[in-house]
Amino acid sequence: MEAKYDFEKKFREQILQCSRCGFCQAVCPVYGSTLRPALNARGKMLLLKEVMDGKIDLGEDLIESLFQCTTCASCAANCPSGVNVPEIIKQARKDMVHIGSCHPAFVGMNDVLQKSTNIYAEDELPDFGRKRDKKAAFVYFVGCVGSYREDESTEETLDLMDRLAVDYTLISEVCCSGVLEDVGYNLNPKLARENLDRMFSTGAGAVITGCPYCFRTFTHRKEYDELKEKGIKVLHISQFLKDFDFGVKTGKKVTYHDPCDLGRHCGIYEEPRATIKKIASDFVEMQHHHADSLCCGAGGGVRGAFAKNSLSMARRRLKEAEEVGAEILLTECNSCVHNLVNAKLRKQNIKIYNTTAFINELVNKIDKV
Amino acid sequence: MDDQLKAALIEIAGADNYSEGLIDLVSYSYDASQHSARPSCAVWPQTAEQVSRIMALANRLLVPVIPRGAGTGLSGMAVPVKGGIILDLSRMNKILKISIEDRLAIVEPGVVYANLEKALGPYGFFFPPDPASGKVSTLGGNVATNAGGVKGAKYGTTRDYVLALQVVLPDGRIMRTGSRAMKSVSGYDLTRLFVGSEGTLGVVTEITLKINPKPTATSTALATFSNLEDAGRAVSRIMYSGIIPSVLEILGKETILAINKNTDLNLPEVDAMLLAETDGYTKEETDYQMAKIIEVFSSNKALEITQARSEQEAVNLWKARKSAYAVLARIKTHFVLEDVTVPMGKVADLLKGIEAISRKHGIQIATFGHAGDGNLHPQILYDGYNPVDVEKMEAASADLFSLAISLNGTLTGEHGIGISKAPFMSLEHDPVAMDVMRSIKRLLDPRNILNPGKMALDTKDETGETPTHAPANA
Numbered sequence: 031m032e033a034k035y036d037f038e039k040k041f042r043e044q045i046l047q048c049s050r051c052g053f054c055q056a057v058c059p060v061y062g063s064t065l066r067p068a069l070n071a072r073g074k075m076l077l078l079k080e081v082m083d084g085k086i087d088l089g090e091d092l093i094e095s096l097f098q099c100t101t102c103a104s105c106a107a108n109c110p111s112g113v114n115v116p117e118i119i120k121q122a123r124k125d126m127v128h129i130g131s132c133h134p135a136f137v138g139m140n141d142v143l144q145k146s147t148n149i150y151a152e153d154e155l156p157d158f159g160r161k162r163d164k165k166a167a168f169v170y171f172v173g174c175v176g177s178y179r180e181d182e183s184t185e186e187t188l189d190l191m192d193r194l195a196v197d198y199t200l201i202s203e204v205c206c207s208g209v210l211e212d213v214g215y216n217l218n219p220k221l222a223r224e225n226l227d228r229m230f231s232t233g234a235g236a237v238i239t240g241c242p243y244c245f246r247t248f249t250h251r252k253e254y255d256e257l258k259e260k261g262i263k264v265l266h267i268s269q270f271l272k273d274f275d276f277g278v279k280t281g282k283k284v285t286y287h288d289p290c291d292l293g294r295h296c297g298i299y300e301e302p303r304a305t306i307k308k309i310a311s312d313f314v315e316m317q318h319h320h321a322d323s324l325c326c327g328a329g330g331g332v333r334g335a336f337a338k339n340s341l342s343m344a345r346r347r348l349k350e351a352e353e354v355g356a357e358i359l360l361t362e363c364n365s366c367v368h369n370l371v372n373a374k375l376r377k378q379n380i381k382i383y384n385t386t387a388f389i390n391e392l393v394n395k396i397d398k399v
Numbered sequence: 400m401d402d403q404l405k406a407a408l409i410e411i412a413g414a415d416n417y418s419e420g421l422i423d424l425v426s427y428s429y430d431a432s433q434h435s436a437r438p439s440c441a442v443w444p445q446t447a448e449q450v451s452r453i454m455a456l457a458n459r460l461l462v463p464v465i466p467r468g469a470g471t472g473l474s475g476m477a478v479p480v481k482g483g484i485i486l487d488l489s490r491m492n493k494i495l496k497i498s499i500e501d502r503l504a505i506v507e508p509g510v511v512y513a514n515l516e517k518a519l520g521p522y523g524f525f526f527p528p529d530p531a532s533g534k535v536s537t538l539g540g541n542v543a544t545n546a547g548g549v550k551g552a553k554y555g556t557t558r559d560y561v562l563a564l565q566v567v568l569p570d571g572r573i574m575r576t577g578s579r580a581m582k583s584v585s586g587y588d589l590t591r592l593f594v595g596s597e598g599t600l601g602v603v604t605e606i607t608l609k610i611n612p613k614p615t616a617t618s619t620a621l622a623t624f625s626n627l628e629d630a631g632r633a634v635s636r637i638m639y640s641g642i643i644p645s646v647l648e649i650l651g652k653e654t655i656l657a658i659n660k661n662t663d664l665n666l667p668e669v670d671a672m673l674l675a676e677t678d679g680y681t682k683e684e685t686d687y688q689m690a691k692i693i694e695v696f697s698s699n700k701a702l703e704i705t706q707a708r709s710e711q712e713a714v715n716l717w718k719a720r721k722s723a724y725a726v727l728a729r730i731k732t733h734f735v736l737e738d739v740t741v742p743m744g745k746v747a748d749l750l751k752g753i754e755a756i757s758r759k760h761g762i763q764i765a766t767f768g769h770a771g772d773g774n775l776h777p778q779i780l781y782d783g784y785n786p787v788d789v790e791k792m793e794a795a796s797a798d799l800f801s802l803a804i805s806l807n808g809t810l811t812g813e814h815g816i817g818i819s820k821a822p823f824m825s826l827e828h829d830p831v832a833m834d835v836m837r838s839i840k841r842l843l844d845p846r847n848i849l850n851p852g853k854m855a856l857d858t859k860d861e862t863g864e865t866p867t868h869a870p871a872n873a
Contacts, residue, residue: 049728050432065443110724
């Protein structure tokens with residue numbers, strides 16, 4: 031029998047390889063927050079298996095499960111049967127979009143990114159009081175969340191780079207649009223083209239991203255292959271900063287949250303820690319860290335589409351930070367910062383920063399003295 | 400779903416704790432076995448009182464109720480073969496009390512094994528059964544299936560630690576069994592009746608567990624054998640040595656070959672490997688025990704014996720055993736993981752018999768397991784979409800069960816009967832024992848609403864049911 035959907039053509043063997051052991055339940059952030067197995071990776075694989083078996087069909091009924099995945103990939107990292115669930119989910123979402131069954135939040139996101147330059151459909155890209163599109167050694171690529179939602183954090187990051195006398199420029203950037211691949215659509219090549227052209231015109235030899243997701247898109251998506259072809263390096267800010275000396279220290283208890291896009295998806299665990307250990311004498315890991323890190327709940331479009339569960343995932347993560355007595359939670363992703371700050375309860379005293387923003391705050395304090 | 404029942408369930412548990420959505424019905428159709436069947440709805444109760452009201456309602460309306468923990472069972476015990484209400488207890492997940500002076504912990508059934516482990520850690524205590532699914536499986540599920548793990552030889556299984564239970568009976572009455580005291584011979588041992596009853600007699604809503612101080616030192620060694628008899632004899636001789644290892648695991652040749660094919664561990668391709676661990680409170684103590692075990696390995700023609708000199712070396716020795724499940728899970732699209740168990744003196748006979756069965760049916764069976772308590776895991780690998788393969792798998796399973804019984808063993812050491820092994824119950828239990836089991840079921844659940852269709856308890860299923868391991872709806 032001919033496979034009806036692309037997910038079956040590409041992933042039939044893998045879906046059948048799921049032995050239903052349920053071990054993903056231990057690590058799935060959506061399950062952890064809802065205790066509803068239909069939302070766990072196993073639940074999703076069972077839905078797709080039944081679609082392949084002809085027992086049910088793809089359609090509206092499955093949206094709540096198949097579109098509720100942060101693509102954090104902890105299931106894949108822990109699957110004894112080696113099932114790459116996030117890739118399967120992404121393909122199934124494309125098939126669902128194809129037949130007209132998609133979560134309205136993602137239909138909206140795709141519409142926005144066909145017309146606008148950013149996921150929030152904002153009219154004006156902030157310039158942070160800096161000249162854009164100059165000639166420079168580095169391009170600093172902010173990303174949508176850093177431009178329009180966590181702009182204060184971006185401001186601090188840029189201040190820090192100025193202090194370090196980094197020769198960088200901002201560009202008239204547009205959304206990398208990689209997220210569309212996660213929510214059932216395709217990266218918008220027009221947006222990619224615009225970004226590439228503006229990066230090239232600066233003459234920069236490297237692009238530094240503030241956003242782990244943009245980093246992933248620039249390093250993993252074929253639409254951005256020209257970067258590699260032209261020998262332009264792509265660095266996440268945490269990689270770029272690891273060799274600097276900041277001359278500041280904090281005695282506060284600091285922990286680090288691994289963003290899924292930086293950690294499990296790109297294998298970058300140590301550079302952020304190397305920097306933090308330079309500035310924090312009291313560093314502590316949470317219960318889940320490195321490849322076992324717990325997702326903040328923002329990824330895969332879940333923050334937009336299932337806000338309540340997204341916040342409850344962030345609260346679980348904050349609880350882990352509280353359990354180890356951390357006063358400062360550092361991370362390397364504006365999206366994680368955004369979700370964790372939104373989820374923080376008033377009674378929780380912990381402060382949440384991007385590492386760069388925190389360092390800049392420390393430097394500011396010394397300057398004032 | 401019947402509107403009156405639906406309204407009543409929502410009234411009892413709340414709208415957020417009820418679902419008849421397709422995604423939930425599909426997910427609750429399965430556990431970790433090859434069986435599946437659709438329930439009508441799912442409810443997540445939060446209290447024993449809610450469970451009691453749900454049971455009373457279902458009993459009155461004659462609707463099956465299937466209690467469920469994490470759904471990691473390998474025998475289909477949580478699969479709703481007769482439809483009905485899935486009672487997912489995972490939201491009753493509070494650790495109610497840890498009392499070190501009384502050496503016990505009181506928990507709700509939805510507490511995940513690993514979470515109790517984490518809570519006991521700071522006290523230097525643990526709950527020993529250590530099922531392989533411990534990161535996900537719930538203590539309620541562990542009790543219902545009498546779960547065991549790699550430490551069974553020394554520490555026993557769940558049943559050895561359950562002091563008391565709160566149980567909701569099929570008619571909704573709430574009962575307490577056992578005592579918080581370490582010893583009690585007061586009346587029938589109702590607690591043990593419910594441990595391993597696979598959700599057929601009552602719904603466990605609170606569990607009182609005995610806990611142990613956690614040993615702080617271990618010694619680990621691995622031995623290879625060029626033939627099975629030697630490995631089997633070594634297992635028996637260890638019993639004579641007076642040492643009870645905390646772990647004594649065996650890997651058979653088929654498993655070793657599969658590991659080599661799929662990893663870079665590069666194991667010696669021998670007939671069998673034995674992994675032993677001893678535990679205690681000082682290194683001297685565990686090394687003393689291990690020296691005795693190594694003596695036994697040597698005098699039984701072990702080819703090579705490696706003792707770990709550091710924690711990292713111990714981790715390395717464990718690698719082959721720990722990779723077994725994941726390696727075997729990837730070879731074919733389907734597998735059945737059996738858990739036949741024999742007296743320790745028969746482990747070699749069981750292994751040889753398994754090889755013969757594999758040859759006879761022309762189907763791959765890779766074996767590993769807990770030699771220390773005679774509990775082996777022959778994993779039958781097959782393609783569930785190929786009817787010929789399915790037939791071979793079923794025939795091989797049936798032979799496996801007969802073999803275990805002929806060696807004075809049992810159908811199942813730790814996974815339970817469920818659906819998979821129900822047709823073989825009378826192979827192990829005589830007609831009188833079956834009659835007593837069915838009578839107990841009828842006494843407690845006269846309307847047969849609690850997890851019906853399992854363990855060959857339904858009298859009408861007594862004859863004529865054919866063994867089935869295939870995907871039920873395939």
